[in-house]
Amino acid sequence: MHPAVSVIFFTVTSGAGFGFLAMIGLGVPMPESGPGAFLACLVAGGLAVMGLISSTFHLGHPERAWRAISQWRSSWLSREGVCAIITLVLFGFYALFWVFFGERIAPLGILVAIGAAATVFTTSMIYAQLKTVPVWNTWMTPACYLAFSLTSGILFAGAFGHWQSFAGLSVPLLGLVALGCAWLMKLLWWQNGGRATLEAMGSDTGTATGLGFLGTVRLLEKPHSGQNYLTKEMVHRIGRKHAAKLRIISLVLGAALPLALCLLAMFATGAASQFLLVLAVFGLIAGLFAERWLFFAEARHAVSLYY
Amino acid sequence: MGVHDRDLDRSPHVSDEIRKTTCYMCACRCGINVHIRKGEDGQPKVRYIEGNRDHPVNRGVLCAKGSAGIMQHYSPARLMKPMKRVGPRGKGEFQEIEWEEALSLATEWLGEIRSTDPRKLAFFTGRDQSQSMTGWWAQQFGTPNFAAHGGFCSVNMAAGGIYTFGGAFWEFGSPDWSKSELFMIFGVAEDHDSNPIKLGLAEMKRRGKKIVGVNPVRTGYNAIADEWVGITPGTDGLFILSLIHELLKMGKVDLDYLLRYTNAPWLVIDNPGGADHGLIARDKDGNILVADRKTMKAKKASDKKVKPALKGECKFARGKVARPVFELLANKYLSDEFSPENVTERTGVPADQIRRLANEIAEAAFEKEIVIEQPWTDVKGEKHDKMIGRPVSFHAMRGISAHSNGFQTCRALHLLQILVGSIDCPGGFRFKPPYPRPVHAQPKPHGGSVANTPLAGPPLGMPRGPEDLLFQEDGVTPQRIDRAYSWDAPLSAHGMMHMVISNAHARDPYPVDVLFMYMANMSWNSSMNSRGVMQMLEARDEDGEYVIPKIIYADAYNSEMVAYADLVLPDTTYLERHDCISLLDRPICEPDVMADSIRWPVVDPATQADGRDVRGFQSVLLDLGARLGLPGMTNEDGSAKYADYADYMANHERKPGVGPLAGWRGNGDSHGRGAPNPRQIDAYIENGGFFEAHIPENARYFKHANQHWQDWAVEMGLQDGPVENVFNLYSEAMRKFQLCAEGKAEPQPPESHRQRIIDAFDPLPVWYPTFEGTQISEEEYPYNALTQRPAAMYHSWGSQNAWLRQIHGSNPMYVPSNICDAEGLEDGDWALVSSYHGEIRVQVKRMKAVNANTMWTWNAIGKRSGAWNLDPDAPEAKKGFLLNHLINELLPPKGDGMRWSNSDPVTGQAAWFDLKVKIRKAPDQEGPTAPQFESQKKSRTAPVNVEYGKEWTK
Amino acid sequence: MTSLPTETTGKKLGLVIDLDTCVGCHACVVNCKEWNTGGYGAPLGDEDAYGADPVGSWLNRIHTFEVTPDNAPAQIVHFPKSCLHCEDAPCVTVCPTGASYKRGEDGIVLVDESMCIGCGLCAWACPYGAREMDPVENIMKKCTLCVDRIYNENIPEVDRVPACVRTCPAQARHFGDLGDPESDVSKLVAERGGMDLMPEQGTRPVNKYLPPRPKTHSNTPLSKQAAPADKASGGFLGWLDSALEKL
């Protein structure tokens, strides 16, 4: 699939944003109120909204984006829109009370957290539902999305929060565990990806054309000598070397670096720990950009059987 | 029902009006319904073009090109006004001028020539559909130097057929699709009968009948063929003669048919060394002789009581002997030389396949005989109570004809058809009117050329024998600039357009003053050696003057050729002008109908773009004719005889009662013959743009010998009296050329040409290896390289089409996988392909379904950068390529330094497909394709995006 | 709305494409473009139409495949592809706006362009590559089964078939009700073993493809050899005598 910048940016930032929202909603220790709270809300909400806005750049007609929430009964994309809006509205109220009255309404926070998780889940289901892209078409896709969202949220919360521990666990430790789980999930996903091919689903150029019964089928001539929407969008081919390189980059920046920083942060205190977590966030987000680029670029769509 | 769907306008408005005319996105000439709807600016605009269901050619269907007519008509490459060259030739720098200036200039240039030496005008037209008019114009002007594209196209096919049986494949006949049991198609990718062939194949498929495709490449028609013969290029003749060998061996020939309709029983004089050796035996009154089967005594062939022999020796007085044609033929082809085993290596066709196919042909012809209960009378007066058919049919086109052995190969195929009795019988090959029309019913070529005087007859025609060649006073130097009708190519019935520019450049046989061309992209895809031709057009002499002094060119678009013109006459598009697809020209008939058609301005050019000031070329030509005072185009008082082409179409008479259009003559109630009818064109328009007359049932088959056909053809003005048509298994005309070459008759060819004439003019079809193949080292250039017509492109002119260019915007070289493996080539690699003449750089695509020694590409996709007003970096220029850069118009020098034209020695047909090449991986794997040329200047800028039809969605 | 219709008439309009006859001429492709660029869902835009990278939207395209059997020479199959108007159309259910829908009346899958936001998700959901985003209009385009022709009272009744069907010179395209087992198209499918593309995707396409018929190969043996004339009666010329006798 074509790795569109807007969609990569959207899934990474909105994932992080909603993760952060969820952490806030769950009541992780944060500045009491005032500018600190405002900044946290701004970053959390901002990431989520920015992601959503950037996703509209992917639309041919962003001015009609409002229509996208109408089909929540059948469409994951629609559901995502609905969840995102509800979550953001709830979060708005939550933030209002927090910033201005220093009041963090816990039940509302729980709803925000649930909403944020639902939003990330619906986002992931947009991809996971697609039978046409076997690597995506697995429960592991939402698992990865949720895990990365949660991890980003924890690190963000750690970077912002005035807190050393949450539910008795030190935040760097939490981050360490979350990072470990998320990347483990992703490794599993990658491993699965190697197996979840079109061929494994029983599709090949032979079934795509129905001509398999005759012999080996191979494309001789494309329908048009140049490109078309489908070849640009769905028939993206990347070099194996290139992909391997990007995997390493994503693992180094997104896993190794934040893991190391979290480890260090466990032994640091106060501002130093917080600074290390800020660095870890940057590393993770950078790694996720590479991860997400691969998520799209490496995904083979059934249409590629025709090209 | 409880079904709730959204509101939808089920019957939206389609168009304001439908205007029916004829397509010209290619030469097939289908009928089209042009839907006209008001555009944003209130002017009529083309909404949709569909096939006309009533039309005899396409019966409602429309091909990709036809459907893309909108984009051609509104192409940004359209020329808008006459132009005068201001920069050097080839750059495309022009100044727009008024028509009056353009016409005065042309009149001045041409007038001077006509009053001094008319042959200094070389007038050549390309994809012309008005040759009866343009040829007539040349004749009135007085220059023999006229031809259209036939010489480089498929004259082998036309001449091979007409010299053999008075018809031809090309567009002059077609298989009996609804009755054939077996159909073999040789060397066809697309052909002129584009839609009819597809409709026909569909019919064969529907009926479940077998189609055999003989072609080195298995795409298109060959892809759907039930059996594929992946022949090695240039060897079809051998394959066909081997089929004949097998048929003869099995005795599967239709002797009755041969006796009735062919010269099989005619006696051939057997007098080795004599001046009459190989001529047909005649009595002193000139009657052709046959031998009586019992007595072996000579008898007049016309004597109905004689039962002629097909073998044996007939002795005449004075010891002369003669043998029937059939015996010579049988002996020749039964020879081991033609056994399947002996041809398999050269042809690449397994011997068993040849044998099986021969059996299948025999089975279809003789065991699936078709009988139509239709009484008819033959020309000898014999009544037949039914029509009996041999339902095996064949079709062939440039794959066999565009070779230097193509004429004889075409003859071989016709020989095969005739031997099994399948010409113009039910289920076989069928003539389309006005055919059959054998050589003696066609004009001879006319030369001459006297100041201010028309030629005595049309410049092009069919020579009966050596006596009709066109030489200057010395008896050897050709009269024509293209050297047609000379010893170079005696039967060059369509002229040799591919030699005009190089001969004019070499001033051989003489210099010309004006090169006047129409609708031919000669500086690019229609020339061999395109770069060389560009240089010739740019070449200057010692005085700095262009070697070809003046070039006038009429085109509708900014093609590569436009850049080389000194004066450009902008034509209309096909939807803006009158045209006449006449029976005097290339017919649009189908086997059961005689038909002709018109184009008419379904939109007025003035409404089709700002400042559009273009004129239909034929009208311009008539105007020029009148300005030059040409007979036939000028009234006694010197005024123009025809207001425009439409006026000519209705009022011109070629002979009394016969004019360009056959329908609605006289008062509108006589067809074929009749006085001119001023309302004729309206009648055509009312009828959907065409006229058709159905051939009477009893005249539909055996037209070569059918009295009903003869009567009807005379009535319809197709011929003026009975025309005898005996199929020439043995061609006496060809033998006459051989006798000249043997030194036994006059005129005699120069020494250099003798052996070649002797070899090529065998009166019985022969096969010899193609010339390029024999003149270069097969070790160095082991592979063949071909082009094919893409169904969705017409030569060069589809590239300006926003829709079609997306389908074919560039072309790879399709290379057999075995060659790829040998040369280490993968899909997408850049490779260098070279011939003895040049080298090109191309991208490779592997392919298996192709002859193992043959690579190929789509024809005419490559464009010169900037041409057709495309972006200079368009894929057509940077990834597309022409094979033409590898093909030379001349063969490599022989030992004696002589360079022959790369053509068939009989007809002069350009041998495009003889090309031999080698291939290797390019050392550097970057584009673009090579060669590249400096960008040609655009005549206008093109819009970026197209959203055709948007205005109608509101 | 964007769910699949719950109530239908049972009518399933669609195309049957004969791969044994398609010569790959692109006639259907261009005629489709030509009809539709001025009709329902118009225009079909072309970006950089005369430039270095022209890309347009088309509703129908022809691919060319090379098929290599185990023991016979490779063959070519030209392969037209447009929307298959699937019964379980995933492109419809993924659509967030309700722009994509399947008609209950005849099963045609359409895009209501005024509602489409150009998110592209439906194209992702379609396994067949039957939907294309218009590069100029930025709206999803797909085969409409010529819904503005097949019922259109402004055109003659014979012409109320899809543009691609009417134009196909090889008559490789057939249109009809595949929900009616007695229709011509259903019979053709039954007779010729019409097949689904990628049935494993579970989309249940309405359009069917007729497979190429078996070919004769260069090594197919001769079923029956006609007797040689020369053996029968003293050489070919001997045969000639007896054959002429019989005339």
Ligand SMILES: Nc1nc2c(c(=O)[nH]1)N[C@H]1C(S)=C(S)[C@@H](COP(=O)(O)OP(=O)(O)OC[C@H]3O[C@@H](n4cnc5c(=O)[nH]c(N)nc54)[C@H](O)[C@@H]3O)O[C@H]1N2
């Ligand atoms: N390698 C290779 N080369 C070949 C061949 C091959 O098989 N292989 N085939 C050869 C054959 S058979 C042929 S016939 C030639 C064809 O080659 P050409 O005869 O050159 O044909 P086109 O490229 O179509 O160009 C004809 C010109 O007509 C112009 N034109 C189009 N419409 C109109 C109109 O309405 N009015 C006017 N006045 N002009 C118009 C176009 O702009 C174009 O410049 O190519 C030959 N070249």
Ligand SMILES: Nc1nc2c(c(=O)[nH]1)N[C@H]1C(S)=C(S)[C@@H](COP(=O)(O)OP(=O)(O)OC[C@H]3O[C@@H](n4cnc5c(=O)[nH]c(N)nc54)[C@H](O)[C@@H]3O)O[C@H]1N2
């Ligand atoms: N769409 C479209 N239609 C056209 C044209 C066009 O440009 N586009 N051009 C028109 C013109 S001017 C012409 S002349 C006709 C030509 O119509 P075709 O005769 O169909 O011309 P080509 O495409 O040159 O096809 C030649 C075929 O012969 C095969 N071939 C080459 N060498 C050999 C051989 O030695 N033996 C055999 N058996 N096959 C061989 C090639 O593989 C190819 O399939 O088409 C006309 N129709």
Ligand code: SF4
């Ligand atoms: S074959 Fe196509 S381009 Fe040629 S005349 Fe017919 S419709 Fe037009």
Ligand code: SF4
């Ligand atoms: S028009 Fe017919 S033959 Fe041509 S590509 Fe389309 S389906 Fe095939």
Ligand code: SF4
């Ligand atoms: S072919 Fe694709 S676009 Fe058409 S209905 Fe099926 S899934 Fe949808």
Ligand code: SF4
């Ligand atoms: S692109 Fe349009 S039709 Fe397709 S899913 Fe998005 S909104 Fe629906």
Ligand code: SF4
């Ligand atoms: S049915 Fe209509 S819209 Fe669909 S492919 Fe055919 S012509 Fe195009």
Ligand SMILES: [Mo]
């Ligand atoms: Mo041609």
